[in-house]
Amino acid sequence: MKRFMVLPVVAALVLGACSSGGSKKNTAANSSTSSSAATAATLQAFSPEANSIQGVCGTGIVIDLSVRSKDPNLVKTGIRAAQPGQPGRNPIYQNLVVTLSTTDPALGGPQANLAGLFQIVSVSQQSDGSGEVWATWVNGQARWGVDIDSTLDAYVLGEAAPPTVPADRTGLNVVSNIVHVPFHVAGSVGSTPCATTSTTGGASSSTTGRTTTTVRTTTSKATTTTKATTSTSTPPVT
Secondary structure (H helix, E strand, O other): OHHHHHHHHHHHHHHHHHHHHHHHHHOHHHOEOOOOOOOOEEEEEEEOOOOOEEOEOOEOOEEEEEEEEOOHHHOOOOOEOOOOEOOOOOOOOOOEEEEEOOOOHHHOHHHEOOHHHOOEEEEEEOOOOOEEEEEEEEOOOOOOOOOEEEEEEEEEEOOOOOOEOOOOOOOOOEOEOOEEEEEEEOOOOOOOOOOOOEEEOOEEEOOOOEEEEEEEEEEOOOOEEEEEEEEEEOOOEO
C-alpha cells in the first residue's frame, strides 16, 4: 500500500519541478554544495536544505539532486519516471552515490548506497555544452529514523557505483564535489502522533517479504514424486 501512496507524491513533485525548473537551475542560493577544488562533475542538492526539517513521522523526506558535467561519460543516463526501487546502484544513472547516516541496518546502514531508490531520473543539455542529470527521491517508509538528526552525503564516481561504500571513501574514484547536508527527520507534526513502529538502531522498520511455495506432483507408472519449490520476492523500498 505504501508503494502506491508514494507515487502521487512523486508525481506532484515532478509537476512542481517542471513549473519552477528555470529558477531552480539558475539560483545557486537554493542549493547545497560542498566547497572543494574544481572537479570533473558538479553536484548540487536542492533538497534537503541544511538544518531543515523533512517530512512527517519519518516519511516524506525529499532528496533532489543535480549533476552537471561536460564529460558525457559522467552524465550518461536514461529516464526513470516514478518507479520504486531498492538500495544499491541506480540502474539508470549508475555513477551516483547517496548515503544517509540514519539508514536502517536492515537496508545496509549508513554505508548503503541509496541511489537505487531514486524514483525519478532525467537528463538535460545546457547551453554551455554540459549535460545535467536530475535525480529525485521521496521516501514512503519510515526507515531512516523518526524525529532524529540525519546527514546526507552525495557524490559522483568515475565508474559504476557499488551497493555499499566505505565511510572514508577509500578506493573510490570520486570525480565530483562531495555534498554534505545535515537535516532533521521529522516526528509528529501538529496534534497527530506518529504510528508505533519497531525500531532498530535509531531507524524504523516495517517492511516484510513475500514467500510463495509451489507444489508440483509427477506421476509415473511405478512411483509418484512430489516436488516443492519456494521463491521469495522482496517488495520495493520507498
